[in-house]
Amino acid sequence: MPDYYTILGIEKSASKEEIKSAYRKLASLHHPDRGGDTKTFQEIQAAYATLSDPDKKLQYDNYQNQTTNNHFQDISDIFRDFFNFENNNVFRREFRNKNLNLKVEITLEEAFNGKDIISNVKLPSGRDQLIDIKIPKGIQHNTTLRIYNIGDDSIKNIPRGDIFLTVDIKPHPIFKRLDDDLETVVQLSCFEAILGKELTINTIDNKTLAINIPPGAQNNQIFGVPNFGMFNNSTNTRGRLFIKINITIPTNLTDEQKAILKNFI
Secondary structure, three states: OOOHHHHHOOOOOOOHHHHHHHHHHHHHHHOHHHOOOHHHHHHHHHHHHHHOOHHHHHHHHHHHHHHHOOOOOOHHHHHHHHHOOOOHHHHHOOOOOOOEEEEEEEOHHHHHHOEEEEEEEEOOOOOEEEEEEEEOOOOOOOEEEEEOOOOOOOOOOOOOOOEEEEEEEOOOOOOEEEOOEEEEEEEEEHHHHHHOEEEEEEOOOOOEEEEEEOOOOOOOOEEEEOOOOOEEOOOOEEOOEEEEEEEEOOOOOOHHHHHHHHOOO
8 A cells, every 4th residue: 555644745744734735735836737647646645535534544553664665455455345256356356436426516616717616525434535626727517526536435345436527617797608609699780780880708717808890791690800819729729709780770750861862772
């Protein structure tokens, strides 16, 4: 079994706060979404999951002490006693605790910027598990993230399950997402469409975008602006922002206004 104290870079006498601080620092440094190594990140998670829980920590410390004294029972004996199996071939398969399926709902702005999810989850064993998950910026709707070795731990002496976190993105009142692109609808009067208009649009990252709609714009015409859409993590680029024109026709013109317009027909 790996040395969890060495992995986190702490002493065996480290307090709960020191353990948590070491974990968060290393997890941030080695997270795969930030270019870290997945195996190293999993080892850090496993170390924290064990050392942050008093019962698990005590069991781990006892294991370490017994291993040092060569008195620890062989793992195959543990499984033989627990499952009452005699055939050694059975022990070649890995028994694991259950995986947990969780769901979180975020806004489109949070999907754009990324979001840190820190929460306590009640495990089937009855224990509270702290989860610290970074949702990467640009994540797509209904994406499932896998967090290793912090799932169910009901059955002792076998690996813990994993947590599968499904991310749902709420519908946005202004923007419609089209993969890495965004679309927004702008209302223009028929006169503004005829003459042209300069629009000011608030973007998903809370910036102001000025765009000129040329004279003669048509209903449902779409104008695209590059690099104002969502992030694409694989290319580290942004999609486009589409501005769709919706032309409104006035229904309360006066007779005088109608007469003026007839001169242009």
